[in-house]
Amino acid sequence: MSTLDDKINEHFAGFVVRKDLVKAVKGNAIVPTYVLEYLLGQYCATDDEASIATGIETVKDILRKHYVHRSEAGLVQSTIKERGRYKVIDQVSVALNEKTDAYEAVFENLGIKRVAIDSATVKAHPKLLVTGIWCIADVQYEFSEDSRISPWIIDTLKPIQIARVDYDAYRETRDKFTTEEWIDLLMQSIGFDPTLFGRRSKLLQLLRLVPFVERNYNLIELGPKGTGKSHVYSEFSPHGQLISGGEITVPKLFVNNSNGRIGLVGYWDVVAFDEFAGREKTANKALVDIMKNYMANKQFSRGVNPMGAEASFAFVGNTDHNVPWMLKNSDLFEALPPQFHDSAFIDRLHAYLPGWEVDIIRGEMFTSGYGFIVDYLAEILRHLRQEDFSHRPDLHFKISEKISTRDRDAIYKTMSGLLKLIFPNGGETAEDVEELLRLAMESRKRVKDQLARIDSTYPEVDFYYLGSDGTKRRVTTVEEEEYPQFYYLKPALDPKEQEQTETSTDGGDAASDAGGAGSASGTAAEPILAAKTDVKPALEEGHHVFTEDRKGISYDRLFGPYIAGASKIIVTDPYVRFFYQIRNMMEFVEMVIRRKSPEDQISVHLVTGPDDGNVAKQRELLDSIADACVGSGVAFTWAFDGTGTAHARDIVTDTGWKIVLDRGLDIFQAPIRKDGFSLGDRLQEHRVIKGFYVTYVRNGEG
Structure with missing residues (x-):
């Protein structure tokens, strides 16, 4: 074990697990990571090799005996009938049968429906009414001559979630770790080896977790295939729901007018839309409109009374082209369906995570070190949603007054989320705050700069903040530094105007105005001298900062x-x-x-x-x-x-x-x-x- 692993086990004994054990026990069980880690946390939350070996066998035995494979559903049904009662691990959903005035459960893999479940269990776990929940359940079989009565009965049902979380202890124990150690612990908790990631790469991975700690936070990530964009939303937390972006409906997401039942936003902390991109896809206009209203006001209405919810949205999708192509020919949102390639929708996004900066996931990137049991961390993050850290940066820096209220709110929400993740107990320095503030401002600037390309009514905004000494420190995006010859183009302009824009962009003023992303001093960005190799540059003195991960x-x-x-x-x-x-x-x-x-x-x-x-x-x-x-x-x-x-x-x-x-x-x-x-x-x-x-x-x- 590494020194960090020793420290993790010393301070979080019982709440961490060796991350490579998930593969060791998974076999052919198609279950989320948090289900497996829940079981590993019961039997393998230790650094003792003998106990781990025994625990792995116990977990494998539990999965072998109680996890229901679809192909073996008939055998498990027979086992329940012959024994009268049997424990199963399956995905369970519940619906109200209005004809019998009783709740009935459906076991997805077991393939049984109309399973009787008592009202108290449903009230204790209302998410069962919205979508499938992974549960450990004792199922009974009692045959009745009355065909209207299902022979299947749930005796006990327990959603797979950790029982108790001491948030105060978690927060206090954070102080035992340095900032770098804590970030590495979070990276290992996600499942990655932190030694293979740079500092900025780690922060981008943690940015994916902000929707779990911030209420009503809207994040988009577009980038190449295979970078793990949807993994954190499908595997990481029982409080997140990953759905296909092309299959969602207004009743499923918001409210069903026929019965008044609230949709996913009322029960989940995060609703993530997978495969959201695709120019050929279409979306219902009513859905787009109600989404825009919810993203802006935290409310939605399908009738007389408006309703509120706290679910955050995460939109993930694949890009069709690389960054310079998009900047030259369209914009960084060009992959979105036409109904969502809309300035009003895009303006409601708090942050754009540059998926092209995230490396393609490979086997060697996964960690064999210790990290939090994901269900434990998920409960911590859920608790943190109640707190607000957004104005902590004001102790050290002042954001430009020229930035609009919507931009400012987006920056503050991203800052709040990152501070909750990395500094849940406070104690951050001015240098720590500045690093996160620059990332938060860059993530919103990426949205705003593209809006100016898409809709000419949106003005260009100077994103900067003031240091404690009053110095102006500008923020740029990485692609702005990397492709200045394309970044400042306006695709909507006619050819003559475009040519003038290109000419002015290639000049020295554009280079010096680009700012220094990643720079603590706000110095000039890199020289434009090599953007076009056929132009002999004018050599000048200067200090230039280059951002990590570009x-x-x-x-x-x-x-x-x-x-x-x-x-x-x-x-x-x-x-x-x-x-x-x-x-x-x-x-x-x-x-x-x-x-x-x-x-x-x-x-x-x-x-x-x-x-x-x-x-x-x-x-x-x-x-x-x-x-x-x-x-x-x-x-x-x-x-x-x-x-x-x-x-x-x-x-x-x-x-x-x-x-x-x-x-x-x-x-x-x-x-x-x-x-x-x-x-x-x-x-x-x-x-x-x-x-x-x-x-x-x-x-x-x-």
Whole structure:
């Protein structure tokens, strides 16, 4: 076990489970994760290997004996008849039979209907009246000569939910963990290995949980297939309901006029719409209108009296095109059905989670560490819905007064949700708040910027906040930084206006106005110089911040124009030690070779620090770069820093430029190891970056 796993078991004994055990017990049982973890929590909530092994066998035995497979329904029915009573694990729903004035249950897998269930059980678990609930039930069989009486009777029924949650203890125990440890614990609770995710990637995963902790929160996530968009809503919590976006009706979602029964929004914390995207899909106009009213006012009406509810909405769907295509030709909502590609609907979304930043889920990304039993965490998140953390950021920062009330409310709700997840007991620093505030503002800005493209009546909004020192700190989206040549286009304009927009966007003012997403100081965004390689850039001094998790960055784009014409380049980076760091150095040299004229002679010298663990291997790899350069016109040399005190990370040329880097050449996230091929292994532009900054300084006449 890792140090974090030891700490988790020490402070949350009995409420955590080893996440890889779910696969070990699942077999061919088609049940949600929270059902399996409920059982594992009864028998395997420990770090004792012998107890875990015994518990796994117990859970497997329970599933083998009591989980009902559809193919074995007849056998289980026979068992109930012969024994008179038998315990089953199945999905159960209930309806009122108005002819007999009695409640009747349906067992989905067992295939039996009209099962008698008492009123007290239904009152205790009203969700049974809306949709299927996974339950453990004792079912009896008592034959009657009266054909009107069903022989099936429920003796006891218990929805699969954890019995007791001590919220105060949970909140106080949070203080035993650092912020990074707590985020990793939440990541492991979702089922992912946090070591394979960058900081921003982790926060995007946690953003998917905000609908569970915030009432009436509207989140949309559009992106490529296979990124796990719907997983958290179908597997993670018994308080969330995942439905097909194309199959929902007004009576099922809101209220049935024939009997006055409220729909899903009245019983579930989160209603998620799967496969929501699709230009060919159609939606009922009445449904769209009532959804818009509910998303804005928390109320809906189908008759005289308005009704209120607290369910949050999550919309997930696949995009048909990549981000630059959408920005150039349409907008980031282009995949939505026409009835939902509507400015009034889109404006009611509090956050747009960029699904294209989430990596495709692969087997090696899942954790074998410990995380909360998901049902336990689900109850905690449900309790947190009662609280409001939205104005905590006001202690440190002030959001621009130019931002509208609807935008401000969206930002505050996202902030509140993230703070509940990461800082349920308070204690966040100004730096913590700023990191989350930038993400919350970016998530709403993504919605608002696209609205300005879709509907010309929506003005462009300057998203910024003020620091405690009064400095203005602007917020940009990652795709705004990555594709500025497309981001500022207005697809609705005629060709002449479009051409003018493109021209102004390519200029230096657009680059400097882009802001620094991910920057604490609100400095200028990256230079536009490499957005179009056929335009020779004007080299300027400046400080540029690059946001974690974006792509499209390469050494050629960052350094190429500034090393052009140099005959001597000195790279100082004390941490060119491990294989991947030395590979970065080799790729820098390759970039120099590609850019130089055949007749030019250039020297590249590296100053670094020794790898105390394996300096012989380090020397061998660095010497291999020098050997590889023979005959290329580039002479590579290297040396260890003689003083042993160098911490600088910069690139200096004899043309008068100094490039300062906080991470040196180590700007790319480690790839997830797997067999086969990856564009990221071959092309730097297709790698995901870490967050970093670059400062260009004139270092002489040159």
